[in-house]
Amino acid sequence: MDPAKTPWFTKAETEIGALRDVESVRVQGDGDAIREIHVLTRSSRAPKQIVRDVQAVIHARFNRSIDYRVVSVAYLNNATKSEAGDGNGVLSTAPDSPAPPEPTRPPVVRVDVPSASAHATGPRVVEAPPREPERHPAADERIRFGGVNLFVSGARTQAQVELVWRGLPRLGTASGWSTRTGAHRLVAQATLVAVQEFLADELALGLVDVEFLRLGRKRGVVVSLSMLVERQEKLLVGTCVIEQDLHQAVVFATLGALNRLVAGMRPKEPTEYVLRPTSVE
Known part of the structure; x- marks a missing residue:
C-alpha cells in the first residue's frame, strides 16, 4: 500500500476495483481530495457508463461527490494480449471496432434514350441515382x-x-x-x-x-x-x-x-x- 495515500483512498480503490469490467484502478489525490482516478478495463461499454459507475460507488460508499472529469478510462486490447511480452495486453484509448464498410458505387443501368443527333446510334449509359440505405425503425423501438x-x-x-x-x-x-x-x-x-x-x-x-x-x-x-x-x-x-x-x-x-x-x-x-x-x- 502506498504510504502517501489516505486510508479512504485505499478503500476507494478496493470498491472501484470490485465494479464490473474494472481490471485495475489507481486513485491519486491532494490531501483528502481526489484529483485523478485512472481505470483500466477490457469492456466494450462506453467510457461514460464506467465513469458513472465510479461516481455512484464513491457517493454510495463514502458519501462524497466527484467530477466526472477526474476519471480517465483506458481500454486493454484483448486482441493483442497474447502478443504482449508482459501478458498485460496493449493499452488503447478505445475498444477495437470493426473497420467501416467501403462505400458501394450506385448501380449502372442501361436505358434507351432517344438521341437528338441523327448520327448517334445505340443506347446511352445513364447512372441511376444512389439508393438510400434501408431503415429499420423497429430496431430502435x-x-x-x-x-x-x-x-x-x-x-x-x-x-x-x-x-x-x-x-x-x-x-x-x-x-x-x-x-x-x-x-x-x-x-x-x-x-x-x-x-x-x-x-x-x-x-x-x-x-x-x-x-x-x-x-x-x-x-x-x-x-x-x-x-x-x-x-x-x-x-x-x-x-x-x-x-x-x-x-x-x-x-x-x-x-x-x-x-x-x-x-x-x-x-x-x-x-x-x-x-x-x-x-x-
Missing part, C-alpha cells in the same frame, strides 16, 4: 439494457439501472432495506424509474411481485406490474430465463412487460442547456 449495479451500505441497499432508447441513455435508482428478496424488487423498481425518464407522459405503474420458477434445468424470473388506465387496473407480466446475471434477468423481465406499451408512448424531448454570462450593471 425497444429499450436496450445498459447496466445494473447494487450498492449496499449497512442496512440499506441502492439499485441503479441504466437503459438506452433511441440513442439516449437514462439512469433509474431505487433504495430500500437490505432484505433477502428486497434486492430483486429494487432492481425492478429502478428499471421502472429509468423507463419513465424516456416518456413525456407519466405512467401509473406499480410493482406487484418478482417471482422465480424452475424451467427444466434452468431458472426463470417473472415480473408482474400493475398499471392504472382510466380507473381500471391492468396487469402486465414479463419473463426472462436466467442465463448468468440474476439482476440483469430481472431488468429484462421488467422490460418484457413494458416494451409493447412503451413503443406507442410519446417520448420526452431531450433538453439542451445553454449557459450565457450574466451582464453586470
Whole structure:
C-alpha cells in the first residue's frame, strides 16, 4: 500500500476495483481530495457508463461527490494480449471496432434514350441515382439494457439501472432495506424509474411481485406490474430465463412487460442547456 495515500483512498480503490469490467484502478489525490482516478478495463461499454459507475460507488460508499472529469478510462486490447511480452495486453484509448464498410458505387443501368443527333446510334449509359440505405425503425423501438449495479451500505441497499432508447441513455435508482428478496424488487423498481425518464407522459405503474420458477434445468424470473388506465387496473407480466446475471434477468423481465406499451408512448424531448454570462450593471 502506498504510504502517501489516505486510508479512504485505499478503500476507494478496493470498491472501484470490485465494479464490473474494472481490471485495475489507481486513485491519486491532494490531501483528502481526489484529483485523478485512472481505470483500466477490457469492456466494450462506453467510457461514460464506467465513469458513472465510479461516481455512484464513491457517493454510495463514502458519501462524497466527484467530477466526472477526474476519471480517465483506458481500454486493454484483448486482441493483442497474447502478443504482449508482459501478458498485460496493449493499452488503447478505445475498444477495437470493426473497420467501416467501403462505400458501394450506385448501380449502372442501361436505358434507351432517344438521341437528338441523327448520327448517334445505340443506347446511352445513364447512372441511376444512389439508393438510400434501408431503415429499420423497429430496431430502435425497444429499450436496450445498459447496466445494473447494487450498492449496499449497512442496512440499506441502492439499485441503479441504466437503459438506452433511441440513442439516449437514462439512469433509474431505487433504495430500500437490505432484505433477502428486497434486492430483486429494487432492481425492478429502478428499471421502472429509468423507463419513465424516456416518456413525456407519466405512467401509473406499480410493482406487484418478482417471482422465480424452475424451467427444466434452468431458472426463470417473472415480473408482474400493475398499471392504472382510466380507473381500471391492468396487469402486465414479463419473463426472462436466467442465463448468468440474476439482476440483469430481472431488468429484462421488467422490460418484457413494458416494451409493447412503451413503443406507442410519446417520448420526452431531450433538453439542451445553454449557459450565457450574466451582464453586470
